[in-house]
Amino acid sequence: MTAVQAPTGPIRRPPTWWQRSGLDVRDGRLSIAGQDAEQLAREHGTPLFVYDLERVAENARRVVGALGRAGLHHRVRFALKANHQPEVLAVFRGLGAPGTPSAIGIDACSPGEVQLALAGGWAPEEISFTATNLSDRDLDILLTSGVHLNLDAISQVERVGRRAPGLRIGLRVNPGAGAGYHEGLAYSGTRPTKFGIYADRLDEAVDAARRHDLTIDRVHFHAGSGWLADGLPSFEAALSAAARMVGLLVERGCPIDEVNVGGGLGAPARQDERPIDLDAYAAVLARHLGPRGVAVGVEPGDYLVKDAAILLGEIVTIEDRGGTRFVGLDLGWNVDCSYFIYRFAQEVVLCRDPEAERTQLVTVAGHINEAGDIFAEDYPFPEVREGDIVALLNAGGYKQSMSSTHCLRPMAEALFLERRP
Numbered sequence: 298m299t300a301v302q303a304p305t306g307p308i309r310r311p312p313t314w315w316q317r318s319g320l321d322v323r324d325g326r327l328s329i330a331g332q333d334a335e336q337l338a339r340e341h342g343t344p345l346f347v348y349d350l351e352r353v354a355e356n357a358r359r360v361v362g363a364l365g366r367a368g369l370h371h372r373v374r375f376a377l378k379a380n381h382q383p384e385v386l387a388v389f390r391g392l393g394a395p396g397t398p399s400a401i402g403i404d405a406c407s408p409g410e411v412q413l414a415l416a417g418g419w420a421p422e423e424i425s426f427t428a429t430n431l432s433d434r435d436l437d438i439l440l441t442s443g444v445h446l447n448l449d450a451i452s453q454v455e456r457v458g459r460r461a462p463g464l465r466i467g468l469r470v471n472p473g474a475g476a477g478y479h480e481g482l483a484y485s486g487t488r489p490t491k492f493g494i495y496a497d498r499l500d501e502a503v504d505a506a507r508r509h510d511l512t513i514d515r516v517h518f519h520a521g522s523g524w525l526a527d528g529l530p531s532f533e534a535a536l537s538a539a540a541r542m543v544g545l546l547v548e549r550g551c552p553i554d555e556v557n558v559g560g561g562l563g564a565p566a567r568q569d570e571r572p573i574d575l576d577a578y579a580a581v582l583a584r585h586l587g588p589r590g591v592a593v594g595v596e597p598g599d600y601l602v603k604d605a606a607i608l609l610g611e612i613v614t615i616e617d618r619g620g621t622r623f624v625g626l627d628l629g630w631n632v633d634c635s636y637f638i639y640r641f642a643q644e645v646v647l648c649r650d651p652e653a654e655r656t657q658l659v660t661v662a663g664h665i666n667e668a669g670d671i672f673a674e675d676y677p678f679p680e681v682r683e684g685d686i687v688a689l690l691n692a693g694g695y696k697q698s699m700s701s702t703h704c705l706r707p708m709a710e711a712l713f714l715e716r717r718p
């Protein structure tokens with residue numbers, strides 16, 4: 298074992314909030330899907346994503362279950378941008394036959410994602426499309442795909458109308474209120490954002506649709522991403538504003554049959570972050586949308602996959618600089634941009650002893666030549682040594698789908714595990 302060093306920070310109890318079936322401590326070591334995490338890293342190399350595929354299914358069933366208990370006519374769609382891996386998509390596809398309540402559809406945001414979903418076995422009617430700043434080239438491809446489009450600008454309504462008069466469309470609205478992990482992840486609010494049609498221009502959008510004989514049958518909004526239990530009131534405020542806009546559209550004769558409330562449900566990243574109570578979420582949806590008799594679309598990305606994978610890396614450098622201890626890993630923000638871009642907190646777990654006392658404060662950094670390439674700062678950490686394997690938790694959403702070869706660092710390999718007892 299490592300020699301005990303003098304603590305450089307307060308001694309903290311090891312965070313164990315993340316333990317669950319499929320991600321736990323066995324014989325004092327981190328185990329994922331029943332397999333020893335460090336051993337997987339030694340065998341396959343690092344950096345390495347390791348997925349517990351059963352967790353993907355569990356997350357989806359939990360969402361579907363809560364919406365069903367609230368009596369909602371629901372359509373759950375996975376926001377594909379969060380994870381493009383065929384093994385993950387196969388789990389969603391396998392959860393229910395098209396049209397059944399347990400089926401998981403797809404939310405796509407680019408022509409490429411539509412093509413991936415179609416290739417993955419989704420029928421066009423199971424795919425909902427919502428995207429911003431679409432080119433005419435995008436529209437030409439999308440309009441041959443047969444998927445339902447939620448248009449997020451009057452310009453899109455005009456251009457779709459000119460190309461495909463008579464089409465049924467959705468409108469992405471901007472409720473002027475938002476919710477997010479932090480302010481920067483709220484997609485609407487007092488500060489104008491690039492998304493959707495605001496209430497003050499709703500009539501113009503309806504007029505444009507009418508001119509082209511387009512029927513507006515869906516309303517979509519996305520309040521923001523990563524919000525947790527304490528974000529529910531903000532989400533409800535956004536929902537309430539969107540519901541008012543639905544009312545205005547109905548008054549103008551639009552046969553709205555689905556309100557899509559977007560995604561944005563977060564997953565806790567640290568001990569002090571409270572998970573969303575899905576039944577409370579579903580109750581809020583039922584309160585505002587139930588009386589309208591519409592189908593309720595939800596399109597979570599991160600929530601369905603985030604905690605279904607870990608990212609394994611090796612500690613390659615431990616060095617004190619200017620009074621800060623830097624723990625350097627053999628991976629960078631090119632494979633894990635969660636803190637770099639989104640500022641999600643990051644839990645890092647020592648695989649050989651996940652429950653080791655956290656005796657020092659460190660900065661965990663990557664191997665990209667940029668100062669911002671860090672994963673955690675002032676972070677309570679156990680005594681570690683170069684060569685140790687650590688797991689970055691919550692690695693299933695956005696990390697792999699947003700990976701790049703920046704600095705010509707390769708993207709990480711991935712293992713997709715069926716859970717062992």
Ligand SMILES: Cc1ncc(COP(=O)(O)O)c(C=O)c1O
Nearest residue numbers: 376519522560561562597598599
């Ligand atoms: C329109 C829309 N729907 C769904 C999502 C998925 O968000 P999340 O992964 O936070 O659930 C996003 C994320 O940007 C989005 O823009």
